[in-house]
Amino acid sequence: MGTSSNGQRGLFASFGRMWAIALNTFREAVRNKVLAILVMFAVALMAFSLVLGQLSLHEEVRIIKDLGLAGISIFGVVIALFLGVNLLSKELDRKTVYAIIPKPLHRHEFLLGKYLGLLVTMVALVALMSVVLAGFLLMQGGRHGVLMVRAEILILLELLLLMAVAMLFSSFSSPWLSAMFAGSxxxxxxxxxxxxxxxxxxxxxxxxxxxxxxxxxxxxxxxxFFVSGANFDETVVSVHGSFVSWAYVGSAAAYAAAYGGMCLLIAVLLFQRRDFT
Amino acid sequence: MTAPVLEVDGLRKEFVRGFLRKRTVAVDGVSFHVERGEVFGFLGPNGAGKTTTMKMLMGLIYPSGGTATILGAAVGDIEAKRRIGYLPENPYFYDYLSATEYLHMIGRIYGLDRHERRKRATRLLERLGLAMAEGRAMRSYSKGMLQRVGLAQALIGDPELVVLDEPMSGLDPIGRREVRELILELRGQGKTVFFSTHILADANLLCDRVGIIVKGKLRDVGPLGELLSPKVLRIEVLWQGSAELQAALREQFAEAEPGSEAEPGSEPGSERESPHSSSSEGQVFVAQAQAQLDRFVAAVIAGGGEISSVTPQRETLEQLFVRDSGTRPEEQRS
Known part of the structure; x- marks a missing residue:
């Protein structure tokens, strides 16, 4: 009983330390001008879809949905690569890590805290872009709907996995190389x-x-993770009609968690052995 | 007797660099200990291995050999880390944060609640003269201000052991004095301070004991009083007299006495400087031995001159440092 409550206290304390790092990572991201510009570009692309919709034959809602999801995905990938590869290299280049590692936290808590901060950032960004997309859809008399939510969750999962891959590369190579590897x-x-x-x-x-x-x-x-328009068992799935189920989203989440978890584990092992000279 | 706060035994670090796997020994079997409540100065020229040793103790670098215990635990132990405050050399912080935000972040890592974080951050920022800039992003801070933030973040956990890597580096004279006062204040609170420096005047003023590291090896450890030779090296005489008397004594005592002590650090056979010089307070004569001093004082009085002061000079920390490092401070690489 005592051991279990000690264990719980330890876990709680460990999460508190990771949360301190995560909160700082989130602050860094939201105060980054490059990130703000990328989000503005994504919103501009969605706004452009309103114009394209006018050129179509009563397919405004379809165009806004397709371009909107593409915008979230493309700019999300750029943001995920940008954040993921810079996560550790910035800390090492600017030597900010030197003051943090000697503090009462484990090295793996630092790394996982950084990832947690990126996760919170990415959830906030995708949610923000989704809300803007829903607003544009409403303006055109369309509905956002649960299918779009599933598609957006799948995009978010893809971005979280990509960030874990980028973070793995950034734990042993330069930001440019990491971006190239992860992007490829x-x-x-x-x-x-x-x-x-x-x-x-x-x-x-x-x-x-x-x-x-x-x-x-x-x-x-x-x-x-990007299935709208893809062929599944001879059936084309799309957010405009028949889309993947919640079970599919769950299995995609499990895959992202397992693969991303492996990337983070390897990154932690590499980070654990590193000398900060 | 209480256990040492910091105990280092045979600590060694070898770096392997480059394609050819060239090996460089940065720290070579360093052993020393720091007692509770003392101010221990870790001295050495640039590149001697001070920062590498400190980084090993702080868990930033893994040692190639040897052991170290801090507050009775192995390096990296999280409970021991909770009782340590560390200021890295030339500290860099997240420049998008304000000093308050940064201290709150560090306080969170220490597990402090919001009330305690706010209380300690406010007190430290006021104590270190940063209250007026607490809400400003640190990217606009000067080097001196960043050094103060570094001290604040080292102290926010109310540590028992404070480890400071070159705390006076880059500070102006007022900043240096403030840091010296802070170190003495910490000692007054019963905390142990382990700091590195190559500014000997600071070490002289602050340290109970020093360790001198040169080229990765510890040359001397102990209280300054024990390390410095008590022997009088030379005697400085400040005197006044007429121009004729000055000329006569310059001629009579033109050279040092045969058999007198050579100044530490001077090259054997090098040209000896004149023992006479002038200062704003009068004439200065440096006697190398007691007999020479007696004869000089007698000559001044006999010639109608006046003696203002006679000051025996013992070995200084700078001379010890030069003796240990085998070079003059200005020859050490920066």
């Missing part, structure tokens, strides 16, 4: 269907095909 993985991860088709088609039976299939299994499958 995102591009490959979004196109796994084509690569799978190539591995099981032209390369079938060859050593190259086997290696490609193995590598694709290891790489993060970002395709599963």
């Amino acid at each position: 993985l995102w591009v490959i991860g979004r196109n796994t269907a084509e690569l799978e088709a190539f591995a099981t088609g032209k390369l079938e039976g060859s050593a190259g095909g086997t290696v490609l299939e193995f590598v694709l299994d290891l790489l993060p499958d970002f395709r599963m």
Whole structure:
């Protein structure tokens, strides 16, 4: 009983320390002008969809939804890469970490606290952009609806996973290289269907095909998070009609948590061994 | 007898750098201890290994060998860290935060509640003269102000052991005096202070004991009184007299006595400076031995001159430092 309450107290204290780091990371992000500009661009893209909608034949709502989701996704990816790769390198370049590590917190709490701060930032940003999108839809007489919420949650999960991947790279390489590596993985991860088709088609039976299939299994499958317009079991899913279920969103969340958790674990192990010279 | 607050035994750090895996020993088997309530100065020229040693003690760098215990626990123990305050060398902080926000963040890490954080932050910012800038983003702070924030963040957890890496670095004379006063205040509160510096005057004024590290090796550890030689090295005479008497004595006592002590740090066989000089208060003669002093004083009085003061000069911390490091301070690389 005593041990368990001590354990709970310890966990609570540990979360408190991580929350201190997370809060600071959130403050850093929201006070960053680059981030504000990127969010404004995303909103501008949504506003532009109003103009494009006028050019269509009574498809204003469809265009706003498609462009809006694309805007959240594209600018979200840029923001996730920007935040993820700068997370540790800034601390090391500016030597701010030197004053924090000797404080009463574990190194893994520092790293996980930083990620928690990014998670809160990204949830806030996606929520903000979704609210703006819902406002534009309302202006055109459309409804945001639960399908859009599912699509937005999937985009958020993709961004959280991408941030974990970027953070892993930034724990051992420079920001530019980390952005290149993580960005390349995102591009490959979004196109796994084509690569799978190539591995099981032209390369079938060859050593190259086997290696490609193995590598694709290891790489993060970002395709599963941006599904509007994709073909699922011979059925095209879309936010305008039949979309993926909550169960699918749950399984995508489990995948993001497992893959992202692995990335964070490796990042923690690398960070744990590091000398801050 | 209480256990030492800090105990270091054979601490060693070897860096492996570059493609060719070149090895550099930064700290080589350093051993010392710091007792409760004392001010311990860690002295050494730039690049001697002071900061590397401190970083090992603070868990920023992993040692290649040796052990260290702080407040009875191994380095990195979270409960021990709670009782330590650390100021890094040339501190950098999150420049988008204000000093108050930063101290609240650090207070949160220490597990302090909001009321306690506010109380301590306000008191420290006032004590360190930052109250007028507490709400401003730290990007607009001067180096001196950042150093004060560094001291505030080191003290917000009310630590038993305060570790300060070059706390006077980059400060103007007033700032340096304030930091000296703060260190003495901490000692008055019963806290242990372990600080590094290459400014010997500060160490001379503050330290109960010092450790001198040179090229990664600890050369001397102990109370200043024990480390400094009690032997009189030379005697300085301040005197006044007529121009004729000055000329006569300059001629009569033109050179140091044969067999007198060489000044520490001077090259053997180098040209000896004249023992005579002038100051705003009168003429100065430096006698190297008692017999020479007696004869000089007798000559001044016999010539109708006046003796203002006779000051024996013992070894200073600077001379000890030069003796240990084997170089003059100005020759040390910066």
